Amino acid sequence: ENIFDRSRMAPKTPIKNEPIDLSKQKGCTPERNPITPVKIIDRPQPDPWTPTANLKILVSAASPDMRDREKKKELFRPIENSEQSDTPDSLQYDIVDDSTVDEFEKQRPSRKQKSLGLLCQKFLARYPNYPLSTEKTTISLDEVASILGVERRRIYDIVNVLESLHLVSRVAKNQYSWHGRHNLSQTLKLLQEAGELQYGELMTSQHKEQDLEYKFEKRKKETIPDSQNRPLLDFSESDCSSASANSRKDKSLRIMSQKFVMLFLVSKTKIVTLDIAAKILIEETQDTVDHSKFKTKVRRLYDIANVLTSLGLIKKVHVTEERGRKPAFKWIGPVEFPEKTDELNGHSPTSDPLPGTQRGACVQYQTSATGKQRFTRHASFNSAQPCEANRRKVSSEPNSPHQEKQDENCSKMINLAAVCRQKIEEDTGNKAGDTETILNSTKNSNITLPLSLLPVPGDSDFCVNPLPQAVFPVVQADVPSFSLPVGISSQASHPSTPAASKTENGKPTLVPNQPFLCFPSSSLFMLCGGLQENNLSKLLPTAGNLGNRSAEAQAAVPPATCQKRSSHKCSSPSAPVDDEEPAAKKQMLERSFLPLSLTVPKQPSESPKAESSPGSGCSAAVHLEMDHFDLASPVAPEAANKEPVKPLDCQEQKKQSQNKDPDELPPGNEHISRENANQPFQPQYLYVQPAAGLNSFNFLFSANQAPGAISLAANQMPSLSVPCVMVPSAALASFPLVCSPSFTSPLAPVPDGSFSAAAPTNFSVSSLASTTPVFINTTAVVTPKVSPAPSVEPQQPPHPALHLSPVLTRSGNAVKLDSPVCMGHPVTLLKLQQPSSAPLTPKSIRPAHHEAFFKTPGSLGDPVAWKKHEGNQTRNASSVQRRLEISSTSPD
DNA sequence: CACTCCCGCCAATTA
C-alpha cells in the first residue's frame, strides 16, 4: 500500500520506493501505472515479502541478521496483507478497472492505510519480538521513516510509545535500539505497580469512570503529588541523577503512554474509555481541564492507542453507558506479570559465547531472573551507551533547578517507593514485618539492607527496577579459593573454617558474608537464601548509586560478574567492570522505566564502594557491591584469605566484595557468588544435584543474596551468578562443611565459639565422604546427602543434628554433617534430585518440591533473619525456582 | 455529526 501511496501520492515515495522495497521489487517502481499496475504493484511487493514474512519471523528468531533484513522488507507486508490484504487488492483491481487512471490513486491512500496503527505494525514487523540477547538491533529513524514511507514525525510517535514500554530505547540521535518484548512483562509489571500507587484506588473501585475520576483527583491531591510535580521521572532522568530536567514538556507522549497503560493494568475491567483516560491524564498534568486540552489529549491517546493496539496490548471497544456509547480500549495484554523468563532462556544459550564477559553475565541474569534480568541485560548492552540513552536531554548537571524539583519529588517518591515496597512485599506474600524485623535483628549494617532500601530513594528503584538481580556478585571459588567466613564477623572467623577451606583444594569456600557454605560433592546443592526482590533491589541500588544503599546494599550487588561462566569461567577481568556499569545502567533504566515518579533520584549517600577488588577482574564489579565474599579463586586465593580474615562484620561486608577471577578457575570449579549480605536472608536453599555438566560441583545458593543470580546455563550447565558457593566435590571430600559466618554475622554475630564449634562438627563430617556436601549457613547448615551418603545419613530428617538450632546458626554457625540439613535459620533445603530423605528440610521443610519451597517464603522459620526482603525474595525466588526447576530437570 | 487521527507547523532541545 505504501507503495501505492508513494507512487501516487507521496512525493517522497520515490525515494522510499526504492529504498523501501529494497531490492526486490523493481518492478514495482513507483511509476504509477494507471491501470493494473496498481494492483500489480501491490502484488509484487507483497508477494515477495509476504511469503517470507512468516518464515522470516521464525527465522528471525533463529537468526537475527536475516530476520532484520528480511523483516524490514517483509514485515509490513504481512501486516498489510492481514489487514488489508484482500480488500485492497480486490478493490484495487476493481478500481483499476474502473478508473484506470488517477482515481485509484486517491483511494489507495485511504486514510486507514496511513494510520499510525498500521504504520506501527509495519514498524514492529521489522524487528523481532524477542531478539537474541546477543544481537543488538539499532533503529535508524531516518532509515525507518524512509522505508516505511512516512515522515519522521510519525516514527517519533511510534518510538515514543515503544520507548515508554521499553521496547526500544534511545541510544543516540536518530538512533534507537530495539529491545523487543523481553522486558515487556517487567515493564508492565512496574507500570502496574506504579499504577496501583497512583491510580489504585481509582480503579479499585470498579470504576465507574466518574468515580474513578473523582477518586483520581482526590487521590492525586492527597497522596500522589508527585505525579503532578514531576511525573516524569521516567526514564532516564531519575537515575541519571541529575535528571536533567525533564526536558521539555516532553515526554508527555511517553508519560502519557505509560500512564495510559497503567490505567489498564490497574483497572479491574481492563477497559478504559478515552475520555476518562484523557481526564485523568490531563488532571495529572494540569489542573485546568479545558476543552481544547481535552481534545488534544484525546488525540494523543488515539495515537498511543494505535501503537498499543499494534502491539496487541489493547483493542478498541465501545462501552455503552447511560449516555451512550463511548470509545474505549480494552487491555488484552498480559495481566499477570510473573517474571517471565520466557524466551530468554532459549535465546540465551546462544549468547554465551563470552564466558566471563559481561554479556555472559547479563545473560545469566536474565536467565535467572525474570524479566528483570532482561532489563539487566539490556542495561548491560546499553552499557555502552550512556544511561541517558533514553533521553538525550539528560543533562548531566548535577543540580539544576530541575534537580531541586526532583529532589522534592524524590522525597515524595521515596515515600511512594516505600509504600510500593511495602506493598510489594506484602503482596509477595512475604511478611513485611519480618523483613523489617529482620533488619533490626540484623542490624548489621550491611545486611540490613532491606531496611535501608525502604527508606532510600533507591527504593524507588525497587519498585521500578526489575533488575536488581542483575547485580550480584558472583564469585567463583575455584579451586583454591577459600574464603573464610571469617570475614563475616570478626568474631566469626573460625579457625577451623579457614583451615578447612584451605585444606583441601581449598575448595570449600566460605563466603564471608554469605550464609552458606558449599561443599562439592557429587551432588549439587543449591541454597537459596532470600532471593528476593528486595535483594534485587538492593543490588541495584548499589550499582546505581545510591549511597544509601551502598551500605546496606552492599549486599547489593555488584553487577554480576561472572555469570555465565558456568561453562566458562568467567574470568574475564574486564568483565567485571562492565558489569558494574551495566548494572548501574540498568538501574537507571529501570528507573527510567518507571513512569511516574517512582523513580527516585538517588540520594547522596556515601557509599563506600567496595574497593576495587583485587586482582580478579571480575571482581571488580563485584566489589562494588559489596560482596564480601571471598572467593578464592585460584588466582588470588590469597586475597581471599585475607579478606576473610578481615572482620567482616558489618562494615566490611560492605566492602568486601571480592571476586575472584574466574579465569583461573578450572572449569569445574565452583563459583561462588555471594551476595551477601545484606540481606535478609532467605532461608531457602536449594540443593541441586549435579547435572550432567556440573559433575562434581555443588552449588549453593542463598536466596537472599543473589536473586537472579542463579541461572542455569542453557546447556544445563549451571552458571551461577548467584551468591553461591560451589565447591567441587573433589575438593570437598575432605571438607564437608563450609560455613559462612558472614551473613549471619551481621545479624547475629556468631560467637567465635559457636563457629568453632561448628567447625568441629564439620570435621566429623568428613566421614561423610567427599560426596556429601555440606552447607552451612551461618544460620543454617545443611548437609545434603549425596547419594553415597556415607554413614552419616542426612536423610533422616529427624536428625538431631538437623536441629542445630537456629540459634546456633544465627549466632554463629552451626554445622552438621550428619543431618542432611541443619538450619539455623529457617532455611529450607530443597533437594531437587534426590529423593533422599524428604524430610531433609529442617524446619521449614517444605515439601520436597522446590516450588513449594520457593514459593513459600513465609515458611521460613525465622522471620527475623529473613526479613523483608522477602518481597524481593519472592521474585528472586521465583527466578530461582525456575532455575532450580531447570536445573533439576536437567539433572533428572 | 461524532469519531478518529493524519499532517505538519513550529517550538524546544540538541548537536
Next chain:
DNA sequence: TAATTGGCGGGAGTG
C-alpha cells in the same frame, strides 16, 4: 546555526 524531537491542534476521512 542546523538538525532533531516532539507538542499540538486544524481539519480531513469515515461511518
